[in-house]
Each structure stands twice: as C-alpha cells, then as structure tokens.
Amino acid sequence: MDEARPAVDRTEPSPSTGPLPRIGEHVGILAHGTVELRRAFGPVLGEETVDRIVEESAAGLSPASADPAHRESIAVRFAHDRLAAMADARGVARSGVPHVLFVCVQNAGRSQLAAALLAERAGDTVRVSSAGSHPAGRIHRNVQPVLTAHGADPARTFPKPITEEVLASADYVITMGCGDDCPVRPGQDARDWPVGDPAEVDWDRLQEIVADIEVRVDALWREISGA
Structure with missing residues (x-):
C-alpha cells in the first residue's frame, strides 16, 4: 500500500464534490468552472495551483467534440478530479x-x-x-x-x-x-x-x-x- 500519509487538518475546509456545469449550458464553462474550483480547492491547495491545474487540464485533453461547451465542460471535470486527488494525496482533504x-x-x-x-x-x-x-x-x-x-x-x-x-x-x-x-x-x-x-x-x-x-x-x- 501507499506510504503513510499525513493526518488531515480538520480545521481546513473540505473541497466540494457538488455538481459541475453540464455539457451544453453555455460557452464560458471553463471560466465559470475555474471560479467554482477556486472556491472549493483554493483554501487547501492555493488558487495558483487551481489555475495551473485547470490550464493544464484544458491543454492536455484531446478534443472529444467540435462543440466548445463540451470541451470546456470535460476540462473542468478533469481538473476537478485532479484537484481532488491532489488534496487527497497531500492529506489536506482525505476522501476516507x-x-x-x-x-x-x-x-x-x-x-x-x-x-x-x-x-x-x-x-x-x-x-x-x-x-x-x-x-x-x-x-x-x-x-x-x-x-x-x-x-x-x-x-x-x-x-x-x-x-x-x-x-x-x-x-x-x-x-x-x-x-x-x-x-x-x-x-x-x-x-x-x-x-x-x-x-x-x-x-x-x-x-x-x-x-x-x-x-x-x-x-x-x-x-x-x-x-
């Protein structure tokens, strides 16, 4: 199994796992999603880290659709999963x-x-x-x-x-x-x-x-x- 992970600091706010924007709502999902991800993960990982992960996620995915809203939506979802994993690995917001x-x-x-x-x-x-x-x-x-x-x-x-x-x-x-x-x-x-x-x-x-x-x-x- 993994190396021992640090204990969770219970004083830190836990990242939200609530619903993210759905495909087709509007173009601009990436900008809106970034704001939500900053709110959820910024307190435990830092907003600069959130912005970097969002940028990397958007750049690292192969376009699955010509629809810009779809591309932005999956980038936000991918960034969310990466940030949740990062918070878990660092022990600041363990999923349990x-x-x-x-x-x-x-x-x-x-x-x-x-x-x-x-x-x-x-x-x-x-x-x-x-x-x-x-x-x-x-x-x-x-x-x-x-x-x-x-x-x-x-x-x-x-x-x-x-x-x-x-x-x-x-x-x-x-x-x-x-x-x-x-x-x-x-x-x-x-x-x-x-x-x-x-x-x-x-x-x-x-x-x-x-x-x-x-x-x-x-x-x-x-x-x-x-x-």
Missing part, C-alpha cells in the same frame, strides 16, 4: 475511501469499462478513476453504449492522460495492456489484468471482454469490501 485507478493505453475501452463496473457495484464506498498512457480522442463507439448501460455518466466518460496527482492518491492501480508505459509508485498495490482490447471488435467478442472484466472487478470488489 479507497481509490482504485484503472489504466490502459487509450482510456477508451478497457479501463473505462472496469471503472464503470466497479463504480456500479461500489457506489460512494470506493473512489474510481481511469486514465490512458496514450489517450484517444473519444471513447470507442462500441463501448459507449455498454458504459451507459452500466450507469456511467456520458459527460464523465472521456479519455484522459495519467497525471501524477491521480497516480499518487491511488491505493490500487490496475493496468490493462499498457506495459511499461503504465507508471506505478513504490509501495502501491499494482496489478495487471491481461484482458482483450474492445477496439473494433464485433458484438460477441465485446461481450466476452466485458464478462472477463466483470469477473475481475467482482473479485476486486469482494477483496476491497471484505465480503
């Missing part, structure tokens, strides 16, 4: 639940499916993230309906790169086909799942891959929950 990070190459299929399946089972009792060593521009078209069927919010299922703060806060790192490109920190519980790649497979093969991931997720969930 295990954090599982799934990593594959494109973050467009396997890792997204695993994250959706674990989130469906665990709810708020586990913090679930996913990332890619070389993220694609969008989720595989054949995978998106499966994600939606398992309760994944389409606004949150976008490919994103691995970032240091998300990696640092993870208690479990599950790699899925990215080999040496999947970084792991010393002392982390890291495991590799050799599952098939759902990109451009037919429906029957996709169902086999989903079933394989589901069996592995169920075993992991039983271990984490102590069931």
